Amino acid sequence: xxxxYAVVGLGSYAVNQIMPQFANSAHSKLTALVSGTPAKxxxxxxxxxxxxxxxxxxxxxxxxxxxxxxxxxYVVLPNNMHAEYSIRASQAGKHVMCEKPMSVSSAEAxxxxxxxxxxxxxxxxxxxxQFEQYNRHGIDVVKQGVLGPVRLITAQTGxxxxxxxxxxxxxxxxxxxxxxxxxxxxxxARYLAGEEPVAVTAMESTDRHDPRFxxxxxxxxxxxxxxxxxxxNCVSSYSSGHNNWRVTGTKGWLGxxxxxxxxxHRMWLNKDWKTQEVLLPAGHPNQWVGQLDxxxxxxxxxxxxxxxxxxxxxxxxxxxxxxxxxxxxRTVQLT
Ligand code: NAD
Numbered sequence: 504x505x506x507x508y509a510v511v512g513l514g515s516y517a518v519n520q521i522m523p524q525f526a527n528s529a530h531s532k533l534t535a536l537v538s539g540t541p542a543k544x545x546x547x548x549x550x551x552x553x554x555x556x557x558x559x560x561x562x563x564x565x566x567x568x569x570x571x572x573x574x575x576x577y578v579v580l581p582n583n584m585h586a587e588y589s590i591r592a593s594q595a596g597k598h599v600m601c602e603k604p605m606s607v608s609s610a611e612a613x614x615x616x617x618x619x620x621x622x623x624x625x626x627x628x629x630x631x632x633q634f635e636q637y638n639r640h641g642i643d644v645v646k647q648g649v650l651g652p653v654r655l656i657t658a659q660t661g662x663x664x665x666x667x668x669x670x671x672x673x674x675x676x677x678x679x680x681x682x683x684x685x686x687x688x689x690x691x692a693r694y695l696a697g698e699e700p701v702a703v704t705a706m707e708s709t710d711r712h713d714p715r716f717x718x719x720x721x722x723x724x725x726x727x728x729x730x731x732x733x734x735x736n737c738v739s740s741y742s743s744g745h746n747n748w749r750v751t752g753t754k755g756w757l758g759x760x761x762x763x764x765x766x767x768h769r770m771w772l773n774k775d776w777k778t779q780e781v782l783l784p785a786g787h788p789n790q791w792v793g794q795l796d797x798x799x800x801x802x803x804x805x806x807x808x809x810x811x812x813x814x815x816x817x818x819x820x821x822x823x824x825x826x827x828x829x830x831x832x833r834t835v836q837l838t
Contacts, residue, residue, distance in 0.1 A: 607677025661740025685739020
């Protein structure tokens with residue numbers, strides 16, 4: 504039985520990336536839409552064959568509880584709305600898939616986990632890269648010890664942000680580049696290291712005269728120290744394009760560029776002073792299908808999903824520690 508999703512928030516990512524992927528999925532189906540804009544409900548309702556009875560506004564959102572054709576809600580709203588709409592979905596008895604960043608604070612993330620737990624439903628975060636085949640291969644290569652013990656991870660993510668968007672408003676975005684794109688560097692560092700950091704040091708560089716950065720940070724670079732002694736050196740930027748990671752062990756390195764894009768991923772392995780491109784067979788399922796179906800499979804198999812709410816909470820706590828370190832100009836120990 505497929506996981507039947509209601510998508511909440513018909514913005515650019517929902518409409519252009521997520522909704523078209525249901526057609527490619529064996530375990531996930533789009534059965535309802537939630538939007539504040541009637542014209543979007545009309546347009547996408549017609550496009551995806553969603554009957555009027557399964558189209559909701561924010562005012563009627565809570566009545567999804569009475570719709571047995573909805574198993575899960577996919578929250579694709581601005582960051583400051585993630586917690587509220589996820590919690591209301593849990594309270595309506597639905598599983599939740601919530602876009603990254605999970606929330607705008609660790610306190611909100613904890614409340615989301617508590618609500619899902621109370622409802623006895625799953626909570627998963629839209630960390631699509633964890634379902635992308637090259638990134639998965641990278642995790643396996645490190646685990647298998649091909650590179651020897653990991654000494655250094657570099658992860659850089661960023662883009663030159665266009666002005667006048669909610670991402671540049673602190674109240675809606677929760678923060679700047681780190682919340683939006685740097686979180687991919689943080690994710691990569693953690694899933695490649697396969698362990699949790701014990702200390703973080705961060706430095707922010709923001710031109711406050713740039714009208715884009717009146718409220719949120721542009722650049723924030725951070726170091727993570729892991730228990731094994733491995734260090735991750737990460738870039739998060741809203742003024743320059745970056746999308747790569749490299750993990751270096753005692754015996755070689757493995758790297759990707761782009762690492763977390765929508766497509767075109769490339770990977771290289773360096774061993775014995777030689778570098779070769781790693782080519783994997785065309786990816787079926789793709790990262791979105793893998794992500795959507797993971798929620799269905801976790802329910803069917805009675806286990807926590809990969810990229811669970813706990814995983815999102817860990818990142819939110821680290822995001823707060825990174826901001827704290829930059830603000831206070833010191834290393835923050837994580838206990
Ligand atoms: P967007 O601005 O295109 O879409 C946001 C949607 O929320 C719009 O349809 C807007 O109408 C709606 N909305 C409802 N109430 C709103 C309000 N009060 N103010 C503003 N908008 C309101 O943004 P997006 O790029 O689709 O991002 C949505 C979420 O998806 C974000 O959390 C973002 O981080 C995430 N995202 C994830 C990826 C990914 O690769 N995983 C990519 C893009 C975006």
